[in-house]
Structure formats: C-alpha cells, structure tokens
Amino acid sequence: GESVGLHLPTLSVQEGDNSIINCAYSNSASDYFIWYKQESGKGPQFIIDIRSNMDKRQGQRVTVLLNKTVKHLSLQIAATQPGDSAVYFCAERGNTDKLIFGTGTRLQVFP
Amino acid sequence: DTGVSQDPRHKITKRGQNVTFRCDPISEHNRLYWYRQTLGQGPEFLTYFQNEAQLEKSRLLSDRFSAERPKGSFSTLEIQRTEQGDSAMYLCASSWSQTGNTIYFGEGSWLTVV
Numbered sequence: 585g586e587s588v589g590l591h592l593p594t595l596s597v598q599e600g601d602n603s604i605i606n607c608a609y610s611n612s613a614s615d616y617f618i619w620y621k622q623e624s625g626k627g628p629q630f631i632i633d634i635r636s637n638m639d640k641r642q643g644q645r646v647t648v649l650l651n652k653t654v655k656h657l658s659l660q661i662a663a664t665q666p667g668d669s670a671v672y673f674c675a676e677r678g679n680t681d682k683l684i685f686g687t688g689t690r691l692q693v694f695p
Numbered sequence: 696d697t698g699v700s701q702d703p704r705h706k707i708t709k710r711g712q713n714v715t716f717r718c719d720p721i722s723e724h725n726r727l728y729w730y731r732q733t734l735g736q737g738p739e740f741l742t743y744f745q746n747e748a749q750l751e752k753s754r755l756l757s758d759r760f761s762a763e764r765p766k767g768s769f770s771t772l773e774i775q776r777t778e779q780g781d782s783a784m785y786l787c788a789s790s791w792s793q794t795g796n797t798i799y800f801g802e803g804s805w806l807t808v809v
Contacts, residue, residue: 592735618797627699627786627800628738673737680751682728683798685737 592671594690603661603693607674607686612655614676618683619648619659623670631659631672661691669693697721699801701787707807708777715773716804720789727770728798729762730786731755738786738800744770745792777808 597603609617615636620628634641634648634657641648647660657674671690675683700719708714720727726745730738741760742752746767756762759777764770774781784803790796 620800625805627701627802630797630799633797675737681726681792682740682743682751683738684740688737 592688592690594692596692596694597664599664599666599693599695601664603659603664603668603691605659605661605672605689605691607657607659607689609655609657609674609676609684609686611676611678611684612652614678614684616677617648617650617657618675618677619646619657620673620675620685621668621670622673622688628673664691664693666693666695699787699789699799701785701801701804703804704802705805705807707809710779710808711776713773713775714777714806715771716785716787716806717769717771718787718789718801719769720787721799724789724791724799725767726790726792726798727764728788728790729770729772730788730800732784732786732803733782741772741785774806777806779808782806782808 618633619631622628632643632646632648639650645662649658671688673688674686702717728743729741732738740753741756742762744764747764759775762772784805786803788798788800790798
C-alpha cells in the first residue's frame with residue numbers, strides 16, 4: 585500500500601522509552617476527542633477517546649490528556665514498541681457529529 | 696469480521712470514467728461517514744448518514760460525487776467523470792448515534808486516476 589503522511593512532523597523515540605504526541609485543536613465547542621493510529625496503507629485505528637468533561641483518561645499503555653484552557657490534547661505511549669510506529673491523528677467532534685482531524689504526527693521507533 | 700468493510704480496496708481507472716465504492720458498516724451502527732484522505736494529510740469529511748438520511752455534505756463533495764444509503768445499511772459512493780485530482784483514499788466509518796460513541800474506520804478504498 586501507499587505511505588500516509590510523507591511530510592508530517594516526526595517523533596523518533598528509542599524502543600522502551602515513553603512517547604508524547606501533541607495536538608492543538610481549533611474549536612472550543614468541541615466536546616469529544618479521539619486519537620487514531622494509522623499504519624501505511626490502512627485505515628485509522630481507534631486508540632483512545634476522551635470527553636471534554638475529563639482531563640485525563642488511561643488505557644493500556646496509553647494516556648490522553650486534555651487541556652481545554654489552551655485547546656491542547658496529548659497522547660502518551662508508555663514503553664514504546666516497534667509496533668507503535670505509525671502516523672497518529674487527533675480528531676475533535678464539535679457542533680455537528682463529524683470528526684475534524686489534525687495534521688498527524690509520524691512516530692518512528694528505533695531499537 | 697465485525698468491522699467496517701470497504702470494497703474494492705484498490706481501483707485504477709482512466710480519467711473520465713465513473714467509479715463506485717461500497718461500504719458495509721458495523722452491524723447495528725446507524726451512522727455512516729465518508730472521508731477522503733490524500734498523501735500527507737489527515738482524513739477530510741465528505742458526508743454522513745443517519746440511517747438512510749444524508750444529514751451533511753461537505754463542500755468537497757462536488758456535483759460529480761454522490762453517496763447513497765438506500766436501506767440504512769450499506770452505502771455507496773460514486774464518482775462520475777473522474778479527474779486526476781480525485782486520486783485519494785476514500786474512507787468509510789460508522790458509529791452509533793449516541794453522543795460520544797466511537798467512530799470506527801474501514802481500511803479504505805484507494806483510487807488512482809490515470
């Protein structure tokens with residue numbers, strides 16, 4: 585399949601380290617946020633979501649932090665593994681029910 | 696397989712031809728979305744349905760594009776008189792309409808217009 589995100593911001597981390605991927609969103613009325621992982625040639629895969637009435641949510645090896653004051657979202661991946669290498673997108677849902685996606689960040693994990 | 700299914704996965708067509716993509720959502724999901732994604736970009740919203748009703752269409756959806764969901768289950772996206780600028784991955788997603796329910800994506804249909 586074709587690559588996604590040839591000119592995206594890139595985060596390079598060593599296997600075993602923690603990764604932090606950041607995202608700024610645009611709509612202060614957005615009440616729901618999702619992080620997706622997209623591997624080359626595949627569709628976006630749901631990782632974790634958070635509602636605007638929360639500021640932190642944890643999953644398996646992942647944590648999402650939401651700062652509504654500065655409209656900032658982050659995804660933390662603990663003990664990053666080679667299989668985590670992908671492009672990561674944040675998405676927000678505002679006044680209507682569609683998701684608006686951010687630019688995306690490429691995560692590269694090296695041994 | 697209980698995920699969102701899209702067909703075909705890859706399509707190469709000559710400029711000017713019509714193409715149609717099909718999406719089968721997760722069963723019992725009443726909302727179905729179409730997005731388009733080009734290289735280096737995030738997915739861009741095209742349109743979405745709740746049951747068989749098309750509730751919103753993006754300005755990206757020109758007159759050459761039409762989407763249907765006649766029985767509230769599967770959906771088709773047709774592109775008429777394809778242009779090279781239509782080359783992209785077309786993504787389908789589905790969800791249940793309650794607020795905050797996750798939107799799940801299919802693997803996409805790659806279109807190359809030559």
